[in-house]
Amino acid sequence: MSEKTYPYTAWVLLPSFKPKLETFVCHASYGHEEVQTGKWYLPDAIYETKAKAIAAGREKIKTQLADLEKRREKLNKKIASLDKAERE
Template sequence: MSDRSYPYSAWLLTRNFQLLEVELVGQGFANSAYDRTDKGRNYHVDELFLTKAEAVAFGEAKLAALAGELERRQEGLLKRRLELQRCK
């Protein structure tokens, strides 16, 4: 999201995977990697999306990555259980 002019609206995906439309009024903190709302909340530009569809696509990709991580961890847990069963 380079070449930003203020104010502008962007979409944000929260930790709970809710979509919010926020109005950004200027740069936040000391560098241009953050943008600030009128209430003073700062958001990293990597968390902001120009369209709702981009935010949804990012959320779906993030959920897919989380599902893959859970599957990998489940396999590790199963291996540990089998190893303990052999020791009984």
């Protein structure tokens, strides 16, 4: 987003990944922005449109799935090591 005048509305993703329209009331220190309820968001967690918020959420899910797959591979190697040790 370019220069902002407060208040303005934008979209954020809740921890449940549900997009929510928020009204931002001020810019705070360390780059955070405050909404009417007193919550703070970093600029990279604020989206101009609902579609952009949803797309960002999908990208986060892809990253999380990739991380889970890496963990699964490591666990499978550990299981294989235990199975091999059990057969010896």
